[in-house]
Amino acid sequence: MAWTLHADQVPDLARGAAVLGTGGGGDPHIGALLASQALTEHGTVEVVGIDEVPSDARVVMVAMMGAPTVMVEKLPSLDEVVTTVRALEPFLDGPVTHIACAEVGGVNSTIPVVAAAALGLPLVDGDAMGRAFPELQMVLPTLAGVAASPMAFADDKGNTGVLTTIDNAWAERIARVACVEMGCSVMVALFPQAGAQLSQTMVAGSLSKAAAIGRTIAAARDANEDPVARAVDQLAGRELFAGKVVDIERATTTGFARGRARIEGELGGMELSFQNEHLLAQADGVVLATTPDLIIVLEHDSGEPITTEGLRYGQRVRVIAAPSDERWHSAEGLALVGPRYFGYDMDAHRFDGAREVA
Amino acid sequence: MAWTLHADQVPDLARGAAVLGTGGGGDPHIGALLASQALTEHGTVEVVGIDEVPSDARVVMVAMMGAPTVMVEKLPSLDEVVTTVRALEPFLDGPVTHIACAEVGGVNSTIPVVAAAALGLPLVDGDAMGRAFPELQMVLPTLAGVAASPMAFADDKGNTGVLTTIDNAWAERIARVACVEMGCSVMVALFPQAGAQLSQTMVAGSLSKAAAIGRTIAAARDANEDPVARAVDQLAGRELFAGKVVDIERATTTGFARGRARIEGELGGMELSFQNEHLLAQADGVVLATTPDLIIVLEHDSGEPITTEGLRYGQRVRVIAAPSDERWHSAEGLALVGPRYFGYDMDAHRFDGAREVA
Numbered sequence: 001m002a003w004t005l006h007a008d009q010v011p012d013l014a015r016g017a018a019v020l021g022t023g024g025g026g027d028p029h030i031g032a033l034l035a036s037q038a039l040t041e042h043g044t045v046e047v048v049g050i051d052e053v054p055s056d057a058r059v060v061m062v063a064m065m066g067a068p069t070v071m072v073e074k075l076p077s078l079d080e081v082v083t084t085v086r087a088l089e090p091f092l093d094g095p096v097t098h099i100a101c102a103e104v105g106g107v108n109s110t111i112p113v114v115a116a117a118a119l120g121l122p123l124v125d126g127d128a129m130g131r132a133f134p135e136l137q138m139v140l141p142t143l144a145g146v147a148a149s150p151m152a153f154a155d156d157k158g159n160t161g162v163l164t165t166i167d168n169a170w171a172e173r174i175a176r177v178a179c180v181e182m183g184c185s186v187m188v189a190l191f192p193q194a195g196a197q198l199s200q201t202m203v204a205g206s207l208s209k210a211a212a213i214g215r216t217i218a219a220a221r222d223a224n225e226d227p228v229a230r231a232v233d234q235l236a237g238r239e240l241f242a243g244k245v246v247d248i249e250r251a252t253t254t255g256f257a258r259g260r261a262r263i264e265g266e267l268g269g270m271e272l273s274f275q276n277e278h279l280l281a282q283a284d285g286v287v288l289a290t291t292p293d294l295i296i297v298l299e300h301d302s303g304e305p306i307t308t309e310g311l312r313y314g315q316r317v318r319v320i321a322a323p324s325d326e327r328w329h330s331a332e333g334l335a336l337v338g339p340r341y342f343g344y345d346m347d348a349h350r351f352d353g354a355r356e357v358a
Numbered sequence: 359m360a361w362t363l364h365a366d367q368v369p370d371l372a373r374g375a376a377v378l379g380t381g382g383g384g385d386p387h388i389g390a391l392l393a394s395q396a397l398t399e400h401g402t403v404e405v406v407g408i409d410e411v412p413s414d415a416r417v418v419m420v421a422m423m424g425a426p427t428v429m430v431e432k433l434p435s436l437d438e439v440v441t442t443v444r445a446l447e448p449f450l451d452g453p454v455t456h457i458a459c460a461e462v463g464g465v466n467s468t469i470p471v472v473a474a475a476a477l478g479l480p481l482v483d484g485d486a487m488g489r490a491f492p493e494l495q496m497v498l499p500t501l502a503g504v505a506a507s508p509m510a511f512a513d514d515k516g517n518t519g520v521l522t523t524i525d526n527a528w529a530e531r532i533a534r535v536a537c538v539e540m541g542c543s544v545m546v547a548l549f550p551q552a553g554a555q556l557s558q559t560m561v562a563g564s565l566s567k568a569a570a571i572g573r574t575i576a577a578a579r580d581a582n583e584d585p586v587a588r589a590v591d592q593l594a595g596r597e598l599f600a601g602k603v604v605d606i607e608r609a610t611t612t613g614f615a616r617g618r619a620r621i622e623g624e625l626g627g628m629e630l631s632f633q634n635e636h637l638l639a640q641a642d643g644v645v646l647a648t649t650p651d652l653i654i655v656l657e658h659d660s661g662e663p664i665t666t667e668g669l670r671y672g673q674r675v676r677v678i679a680a681p682s683d684e685r686w687h688s689a690e691g692l693a694l695v696g697p698r699y700f701g702y703d704m705d706a707h708r709f710d711g712a713r714e715v716a
Contacts, residue, residue: 170515177538177539181535
């Protein structure tokens, strides 16, 4: 069902999107700022369900590509978003009619809001992952055989490019090195699709879900309830661990924010490994959760999502696991985003509320 | 004056272009192979003087970009050349009408022959440097304020891209990292110009000059004359040194073939420093010649040009200096291609037949 996104709903959307972003997808405060600004300037945005998108619609995903560590220091402008979509249009058989999210994340769910507002286009209530992942080919459309290219990219200086690649891994490779050279953060417009394809290739309703999670956390806080527990319920997830961040190793290499965080709590220690997003949660050598399932870090009391670049020594946090979209657990899905792709020599765990250790 | 390029003229053209290529611009044997094949398949190519190009002509330069060390192992296909030009056309206000050379070089003077033959277009008798240089912004059109972009690039796998950049240094930066990721060698189509601009931005007659130099060397050999001496005359240059290659350091880094070669002769030792092209010639600490003037290495007896990637231990060679196009010695020209740009802490020498040491 279509709904209208107003500026005052943006903080909830950004907060909930950052929860589903599993540490990546950008800082929700920056995301909220950008989207609120665009909505104030251009009016509301219509959010339409996947089943409401006409089958001949020309849908394009818009996202920030780069290391979140850099994104927080380089606010994208409205111009960059518009430039990127416009750069792609000559490669399509007509103007873009709908904007969609590539992933759910604090910035990558709100940049499409900015694009939709600035271009006066409806926004699709869905995304291509049901979470965030670090590389651009890591989307359900790739599993469905949809090409990432033609894809456009643009930086804050005014440089733009359009790629047409033989597969989505090549789109990632070429765009990533360009992104690194252009300052580790670029705007991208990619995965052009017809409306008819969306039901097969997207996660439906993820903007509604993100907004609902964001609202739940805020409402629980207002009602003096436990926001983390409410979020866990809504995610059908499970709290894995609570403790204090005692150690963080972080490096921005080959265009990604990579690292590890160690958390200590009453039950011992836990280690999180990330590449933009959290990919692996282990406690004393026991694997608790792995990609593609969602590993989410929330501030202990407020339930605010903490991104991987926002992790700091001394933070009190709670770590949650939640199931990913089922398609990611197929053999093809795991080849694209499973632990082995990221260099961890283990099979993917499959989230099971009963099995996880508390 | 227009002339017709036949397959049997190609070896002379490639040889002479490799002489003017100052060690870079690609291997003349590969260049000749590619162009002969294209001419055999598609017929002759019309070579037109710069003053014969209509003022509203849409002229595009076509070149191989990458490390020559890699280019020699990856023969570009006719398809790549055509794909690259076609990828650029949607960004122009009509179809390309003329093909031009970005530089003079064994491959980069013959790839445009391939493009002209395959596309059935005339080839401009000129180039944008009067020699070869390693980076794409190092052309006279840059000095004249002409933009390198929109520029297209394509690899042998079928990946293509089009860049629109804020200046020519950014075109180089982004295209270079893409080139490295795509295998260190891509085809590029760039510097779209109107025919009216060419008289200000190009070196006129360089294909005729290359073909003449190539013919001179072959004819001298046939007549048992000294081909090197004849080439020196034709270049209005001077032989700097004769000797044997005794040491070569070479590395392919950041997409370039960089290195140094040491040559020993009766008069002591000489060192050549290169980045794709020869940039500096020194004998026992005395600078004999520097970029932007031409530093050319010819095989001692046959006069065949030796590219930087073709330098081998034990080769007997003769090193020639010749004056560059005068525009390169302007302050702006030296900022773009002078010794300091390449990290050598010295002013450019200006070629002077009388001053050079023999």
